[in-house]
Amino acid sequence: MTLSVQWLTVVMMLLSGLGMGAVFDGYRVVSHELRFPRWWLPVLDIVYWMAAAVVVFRVLYASNNGEVRAYVFLGLAIGVILYYWVLSRLVILLSKWLIGAVRSLIAFLLKLVDFLLIKPILALYRLVIVILGFGSALTIFLLKIVIQLVRPFGLLLRWMLGPVTRPLGRWLTPYWQSMRIAERIGKLIPAFVQRWKSWLRRK
Incomplete structure (x- = not known):
């Protein structure tokens, strides 16, 4: 292995x-x-150390x-020591600034969406x-005004049809009572409710 390759590997x-x-x-x-x-x-x-080992091996192979x-381990050690001695604080500050910038950007975008989309929809x-x-x-x-306006005509029509509807009502009342429709309806509703409840229990 030539000296230039060794120096390239160290770098x-x-x-x-x-x-x-x-x-x-x-x-x-x-x-x-x-x-x-x-x-x-x-x-x-x-995960970090596994990824770092793979990357270092790829660089070493190249x-x-x-x-x-x-000298491979010497170059790695010098790089790590030099980083923590010179660049560590700068990288930490830069990382924190980037995270704060991303958070500020996300908050701004959320406020923009709220102002341009959510608030207009509401x-x-x-x-x-x-x-x-x-x-x-x-x-x-x-509708109330119309009803008040139409009511006199309804009363007038009822008064005009009274001679016809009153005898008709007296004639239909015995048949209505004999059929006991109201009583049957009163019995039918509880039976329907009971069947509905029993059907729901089966479900």
């Missing part, structure tokens, strides 16, 4: 160490800000065909309810 491992530190800090900040359950943290740690030498619904209520009240008012 790639150093960058891998920097990336591992940045990703670790970023996911720690995200898990803390989003308040993941504590039992998730060991699982996330395992730089020197996967040969593991002492206002339109209330307007329709008011219009329907006003229309119903106006209809009832007009």
Whole structure:
């Protein structure tokens, strides 16, 4: 293996160490800000280290065909130490700022949807309810006026037809009483209710 390949491998491992530190800090900040359950943290740690091992091996394979030498671990260690010495605070602050920016953006979008969509729909619904209520009240008012106007004609018609309807009523009353329709209806309704309740119990 040539010296240039070895130096390339050291540089790639150093960058891998920097990336591992940045990703670790970023996911720690995200898990803390989003308040993941504590039992998730060991699982996330395992997933992180497995992913980091795969990525480091891929980088190592691309730089020197996967040969593991002492300078590989040296480059990784220098990258991690350099990251936590120089860049850790900056990455943590940047991660927190990004999370705050995303939260602010989501809150702004929700307020925008509420202002442009939800509130107009509610206002339109209330307007329709008011219009329907006003229309119903106006209809009832007009109907009462019409009834009051038509009532004299109804009384006049009843007075004019009285000589015909009174004898007809006296003639039909015995037949109505003999058929006992009201009594039968009174017995039929409880029987129907009882059958309906028994049918519901079977269901």
